Amino acid sequence: MPAFAPVPCPRIQTVDATAAPFALSEASRLVTVPAGRATAELAAAALAPVVGRTLEVADDLRPADGDLVLEYLAEDTPETYTLTVEPTRIRVLGGDEAGLFYGVQTLVQLLAASPTIPAQTIDDAPRFAYRGVMLDVARHFFPVEVVEGYIDRAAALKFNALHLHLTDDQGWRIRIDSRPELTDNASGTSALGDPGGFYSKDDYARIVRHAASRHMIVVPEVDAPSHTHAISLAYPELMEPIVLSDHIREVVDVYGGGIPEAGRPYTGFAVGFSALKAHDDATYAFLGDVYRELAEMTPGPYLHVGGDEALGMSDDDFAVFMDRATALVSDLGKTPIAWHEAGSSSGLSPDTIGQYWGFVTPTDGMDEKTRTFVRAGARVILSPADAIYLDMKLTADSPTGLTWANGPTSVHDAYAWEPTAIIDGIGEADILGVEAPLWTETVRTPGDIDAQAFPRIAAAAEAAWSPAAAAAVPERTWDSFRARVGALGPLWRAQGIAFAPADEIDWA
Ligand code: TNX
Known part of the structure; x- marks a missing residue:
């Protein structure tokens, strides 16, 4: 199993692969706190063209198997997030509301590439403000x-x-x-x-x-x-x-x-x-x-x-x-x-x-x-x-x-x-x-x-x-980037983005 699917882009900061994969199901919902509802609605809209249905948004934070759980902290860790893929659910925990939003963008890219995602923990943060x-x-x-x-x-x-x-x-x-x-x-x-x-x-x-x-x-x-x-x-x-x-x-x-x-x-x-x-x-x-x-x-x-x-x-x-x-x-x-x-x-x-x-x-x-x-x-x-x-x-x-x-x-x-x-x-x-x-x-x-x-x-x-790029971040390379961008083809098409099909990229 590769360390992670050939998304997302921009490249995430760290990945830690473990255990069995998560699989999106017919019953999967987006579960969030009331204050996360706006972000969850955006996630549902972004996911709809790639999963073929609009996921239900539930703001009660009592997740069932298969749910996508969206939360964020009120702490001063702006724009960061942790995305945890467990066999039975995915959690996105934003360091703040923007962080949750970015975690959701990663989630959308992962699910657009495949409804089955290897179990892993992604800790991500921006390099530049x-x-x-x-x-x-x-x-x-x-x-x-x-x-x-x-x-x-x-x-x-x-x-x-x-x-x-x-x-x-x-x-x-x-x-x-x-x-x-x-x-x-x-x-x-x-x-x-x-x-x-x-x-x-x-x-x-x-x-x-x-x-x-x-x-x-x-x-x-x-x-x-x-x-x-x-x-x-x-x-x-x-x-x-x-x-x-x-x-x-x-x-x-x-x-x-x-x-x-x-x-x-x-x-x-x-x-x-x-x-x-x-x-x-x-x-x-x-x-x-x-x-x-x-x-x-x-x-x-x-x-x-x-x-x-x-x-x-x-x-x-x-x-x-x-x-x-x-x-x-x-x-x-x-x-x-x-x-x-x-x-x-x-x-x-x-x-x-x-x-x-x-x-x-x-x-x-x-x-x-x-x-x-x-x-x-x-x-x-x-x-x-x-x-x-x-x-x-x-x-x-x-x-x-x-x-x-x-x-x-x-x-x-x-x-x-x-x-x-x-x-x-x-x-x-x-x-x-x-x-x-x-x-x-x-x-x-x-x-x-x-x-x-x-x-x-x-x-x-x-x-x-x-x-x-550094020894510790080997995926920050052209070969990795081209693979990760190519994997975004289906998502961009679903979103109606008329991208130039550059022949340097193998488009999925
Ligand atoms: C230079 S670079 C400009 C623009 C032009 C552009 C076209 C810069 C600050 N100014 O006025 O639109 O080139 O590429």
Whole structure:
């Protein structure tokens, strides 16, 4: 008997195989304490397509043979769980309610692979506190239901943060009551000339609630000072004029989709051409209004200020801008997150988290900029673009996706990297977590989201959740991962996930 079935993914921390297997029966129920009912209902819904019926949920904790028992502690052991498979029942004991939720995700994967599970004890805990996915709803807008679906998919892989890239050159996607012109004037289109859209405050509250019910926070991003052409359609006076420098012309050539023009919506893929005025107080009055309303909509601790690819701005102007933007966010009681370029300034609000999007082997001094955040006493989020940028093509003939980050990016590329090995001087304790971004220049439909994200999103999940490879954790290997991901095929199909059937994986 193998130590455990070739699931789950992300890989669990430890396994201890014993005794005879448990077998799910016609009579099996989900038994829980009243406070566990919401999690048990989610488990019943997740299991229904794989076991062919909706298991009864009983909240009396008097288990019979064959039952699945769900409990959690009120102790301070966040996100951990123990899953015990006995011959007559399975118990999932969460260290807290989120831990129970994660234990249930493991249970669903085990039962989806087989109704018979070897007796064993699984003790599991996350490696990193922040386990993120990012969805770019600015390049292409996606309605609330699609975002909720992405939350469900990510939470099932034990991600706990949804970063929403809400604004970019191509559109402004969130209602700001004090600045209504943003959505009135700049939300109508998407990249490729597709239709746009925006979230009302009620829509956004629905996303935040749905995420919370799956133990995820929402991290809103308003990208600035560049990636701001949409703002120019509402407040042209806040913007520097577009200057098509050689560098920006080169970027337009590489990314494609056309030349940006003042006063007209942008539907191409170029970056870096737009810039807010760094030395005008009106810029910060504007950002103050936007951040305040976003902070009011955000129960989570983070607010992302962007800061990437300000190609048309001097280093000094960029630093002035990032220093003031991060200070505004901190003053609102939120922790700023910024893309690593902001680390070129030494005057950021010192609590600012840096998000690294360079390669697994850093280039162009991106590692040095990322170390700035750690030197200031804050931590970093790792999103290595040549590994876990989910918008990179999986294969050269993928119908969607980009290639600039050493693409195509295979599942193996997405898997074969170690967070502590990327940036010299940034070790385990400096890393808040791992995030897999999905930029959507070419991603137009929910099916495109699935095909770009799956299966590589599982590699990011494993980097975020599972312990580093070591002699003591032999399953943290490519061969084990491919087997465990392949075993998720039936579950993903049952859940209607239109994953790309990568030929590196033997799909069950
Ligand atoms: C770079 S990396 C960007 C985005 C693009 C993406 C496409 C970073 C922070 N910015 O603006 O959408 O590449 O892969």
